Amino acid sequence: MPEPKPNPKPSLRVLIAAPRGFCAGVDRAIQIVELALERFGAPVYVRHEIVHNRFVVERLKGMGAIFVDELDEVPDDRPVVFSAHGVPKAVPAEAQGRGLTYVDATCPLVSKVHRQAERLIEEGRHILFIGHAGHPEVIGTFGQVPAGSMTLVETVEDAEAVEVPPSNLAFLTQTTLSVDDTAAVVGALKARFPEIRAPRSEDICYATSNRQAAVKAIAPECERLLVIGAPNSSNSLRLAEVAERMGVSSRLIERAADIDWDWLGQPSTIGLTAGASAPELLVREVFDALRERFDVTEEIADHTPERMTFKLPRELVT
Numbered sequence: 637m638p639e640p641k642p643n644p645k646p647s648l649r650v651l652i653a654a655p656r657g658f659c660a661g662v663d664r665a666i667q668i669v670e671l672a673l674e675r676f677g678a679p680v681y682v683r684h685e686i687v688h689n690r691f692v693v694e695r696l697k698g699m700g701a702i703f704v705d706e707l708d709e710v711p712d713d714r715p716v717v718f719s720a721h722g723v724p725k726a727v728p729a730e731a732q733g734r735g736l737t738y739v740d741a742t743c744p745l746v747s748k749v750h751r752q753a754e755r756l757i758e759e760g761r762h763i764l765f766i767g768h769a770g771h772p773e774v775i776g777t778f779g780q781v782p783a784g785s786m787t788l789v790e791t792v793e794d795a796e797a798v799e800v801p802p803s804n805l806a807f808l809t810q811t812t813l814s815v816d817d818t819a820a821v822v823g824a825l826k827a828r829f830p831e832i833r834a835p836r837s838e839d840i841c842y843a844t845s846n847r848q849a850a851v852k853a854i855a856p857e858c859e860r861l862l863v864i865g866a867p868n869s870s871n872s873l874r875l876a877e878v879a880e881r882m883g884v885s886s887r888l889i890e891r892a893a894d895i896d897w898d899w900l901g902q903p904s905t906i907g908l909t910a911g912a913s914a915p916e917l918l919v920r921e922v923f924d925a926l927r928e929r930f931d932v933t934e935e936i937a938d939h940t941p942e943r944m945t946f947k948l949p950r951e952l953v954t
């Protein structure tokens with residue numbers, strides 16, 4: 637009797653979005669922690685997750701980083717790194733007051749928004765800040781200006797209802813928002829306050845908008861989309877949202893073990909992408925898990941090549 641043939645695996649085309657994964661600010665922030673560990677030895681304290689990814693955080697913990705929520709958990713004689721999302725001014729001020737050694741890993745594109753906020757306040761304007769309540773970047777940006785001089789606007793409804801002085805207004809935004817939702821909120825603000833001052837250039841950063849555009853480019857061909865990213869990662873959540881709005885059922889997963897195989901079913905084409913804080917290693921891990929169950933064809937859908945890099949803080953490279 638001939639051996640029964642094993643069932644062939646079903647075919648699956650995987651469209652891998654590009655760009656995806658680490659942005660220049662995340663790359664820089666992780667390097668800062670690694671360099672601080674080299675320069676100062678372990679332990680190096682990090683205030684808040686350096687970027688919103690458990691895998692990245694665990695790896696750095698393994699190298700000797702200790703993650704804390706607030707500065708009062710940092711001993712006087714150890715260095716501390718501030719996360720890529722930025723911190724209120726009070727945080728470096730407190731570190732200075734205590735004589736702590738600190739390195740600021742705030743992304744330069746977030747710092748740019750901080751400086752814009754300061755300038756607008758110097759001009760006597762009130763700022764409407766478009767962002768998500770409670771996110772560390774929003775807390776950091778509010779902490780650049782005096783209390784009461786900035787008002788949070790999360791939605792079009794907020795923009796239509798917000799009560800602020802009618803003149804001398806400006807708006808700024810978080811860097812990791814939905815490009816489409818933000819355009820709608822800005823539209824509502826401009827309809828109510830035609831004179832409102834807009835930022836000189838878009839605050840939503842290149843990495844956020846490129847990753848959303850890359851998902852939009854592949855979504856029409858996909859039956860499902862997997863986004864690798866953490867549940868507290870704003871930019872990653874936005875990627876799943878973009879696809880959902882185009883009618884493509886999407887799931888945010890941290891690792892391959894999170895794939896819901898019943899939900900995935902047996903599609904012919906799926907999309908795969910990763911938020912700005914998710915390492916490429918996890919993309920390969922998910923891809924390998926797909927390969928165990930499917931006969932996979934991989935296609936990289938390169939949308940907008942990225943060449944952005946940021947300089948490291950001088951104190952770590954000299």
Ligand code: 10G
Nearest residue numbers: 687688720721812869870871913
């Ligand atoms: O998308 P968010 O802001 O939640 O952060 P992340 O750590 O997931 O990704 C990198 C983006 C930043 C550091 C915020 S500018």
Ligand code: SF4
Nearest residue numbers: 659661743745811841
């Ligand atoms: Fe910087 Fe944009 Fe990355 Fe945030 S998402 S760290 S602003 S490059």
